Amino acid sequence: MSDATTEPAEAAPESERSLSGDVPLRVENLRKTFGGIVAVDDASFAVEAGSLTGLIGPNGAGKSTTFNCITGAHTPDSGTVTFQGEDITGRRPDQIATEGLVRTFQIARELEEMTVLENLMLAPQGQIGEQLWRSVTPGARVEVIEQERELRERVWETVDFFEIDHIAHDEAGTLSGGQRKLLEMARAMMTEPDMLLLDEPLAGVNPTLEEKLLERIHDLREQGYTFLLVEHDMDVIMENCEHVIVMHQGSVLAEGEPSMVKNNDRVIEAYLGEIDV
Numbered sequence: 001m002s003d004a005t006t007e008p009a010e011a012a013p014e015s016e017r018s019l020s021g022d023v024p025l026r027v028e029n030l031r032k033t034f035g036g037i038v039a040v041d042d043a044s045f046a047v048e049a050g051s052l053t054g055l056i057g058p059n060g061a062g063k064s065t066t067f068n069c070i071t072g073a074h075t076p077d078s079g080t081v082t083f084q085g086e087d088i089t090g091r092r093p094d095q096i097a098t099e100g101l102v103r104t105f106q107i108a109r110e111l112e113e114m115t116v117l118e119n120l121m122l123a124p125q126g127q128i129g130e131q132l133w134r135s136v137t138p139g140a141r142v143e144v145i146e147q148e149r150e151l152r153e154r155v156w157e158t159v160d161f162f163e164i165d166h167i168a169h170d171e172a173g174t175l176s177g178g179q180r181k182l183l184e185m186a187r188a189m190m191t192e193p194d195m196l197l198l199d200e201p202l203a204g205v206n207p208t209l210e211e212k213l214l215e216r217i218h219d220l221r222e223q224g225y226t227f228l229l230v231e232h233d234m235d236v237i238m239e240n241c242e243h244v245i246v247m248h249q250g251s252v253l254a255e256g257e258p259s260m261v262k263n264n265d266r267v268i269e270a271y272l273g274e275i276d277v
C-alpha cells in the first residue's frame with residue numbers, strides 16, 4: 001500500500017498512501033487541545049472500506065481523544081472528519097451514529113438492571129418499543145406489532161451470532177467483563193452500522209472470551225463491515241489488523257502493514273520502555 005519510493009522503515013503517512021478502494025472514514029489535520037495540552041496535533045489518516053484497521057500508540061499518544069473527536073464526544077479545534085463523503089466534524093454522537101458510524105458504549109447503569117434481551121431490544125435507532133405503547137389507532141398497532149416481531153427476530157439472530165443465548169435472560173449488571181463486551185458489540189450491531197469503532201474492546205476480557213470477540217470481529221469483517229480498533233496493546237493489533245496507524249504525541253508517526261510498522265525505528269523508539277515490540 002505504501003508509495004514505491006517510500007522506505008519501509010519510514011512508513012507512509014496517509015497523504016502518501018495509495019488507497020485502492022472506498023475510504024469511508026477520513027481524518028484530516030485533526031487538532032484538539034485541552035488548555036495548554038495538545039492532545040491531537042495535526043493527525044491525518046484514512047480507513048479503507050471492509051478493513052480491520054488498528055490505531056495504536058503509547059500512553060497519552062492521543063488515541064482516545066482522536067476516537068472521541070471522530071465519534072462526536074469532543075469537538076476538534078481544527079481539522080475535519082469525513083464519513084462516506086460527508087463532513088461530520090463537530091456533529092453530536094447520536095447524529096454520527098445515525099450516519100452509520102457507530103462506537104461501542106459501556107452498558108449504562110440504568111441498563112444494568114435490564115436483561116441482555118431487553119438491552120438489545122432497546123439498542124436500535126428509531127426504536128419502536130416506545131411507539132408500541134403510544135400507538136392507539138388499530139392500523140398503527142398492527143404495523144408496530146409487526147415491527148416488534150421483526151425486531152425480536154433480529155435480537156435473537158444477534159444473540160445467536162454472539163453466542164450469548166445462554167445469558168439472554170440474565171441482567172446485564174451480572175455479566176462478566178468479557179460478556180459485557182460481547183453485549184456492547186451486539187448492541188452496536190443492532191443499530192445496523194456501516195462502520196464500527198471499538199475502543200480497547202479486549203480490555204479486562206479473559207482469554208476465552210477474547211478469542212470469541214476476535215472471531216466475531218473477523219466474521220463481521222468478512223461480511224463487509226469496516227472496523228477501527230483503538231488499542232494500547234500492540235500485539236492484539238499486530239495479530240489481527242491488516243493496516244495499522246501509530247500515533248505518538250498527538251500525531252501519526254507511522255502507518256502500514258503490521259510487519260512494516262513493527263520494524264519501524266520510530267515506532268520502536270516511541271514504544272521503548274513501554275511495551276515489548
Ligand SMILES: Nc1ncnc2c1ncn2[C@@H]1O[C@H](COP(=O)(O)OP(=O)(O)OP(=O)(O)O)[C@@H](O)[C@H]1O
Nearest residue numbers: 034037039057058059060061062063064065066232
Ligand atoms: N479531558 C482532558 N483534559 C485534559 N487533558 C486531556 C484530556 N483528555 C486527554 N488529555 C491529555 O491529552 C493527551 C492525550 O490523551 P489521550 O487519552 O487521547 O491519549 P491515549 O493515547 O488514548 O492514551 P492512553 O493509551 O493512556 O489511554 C494526554 O496528555 C492526556 O493527558
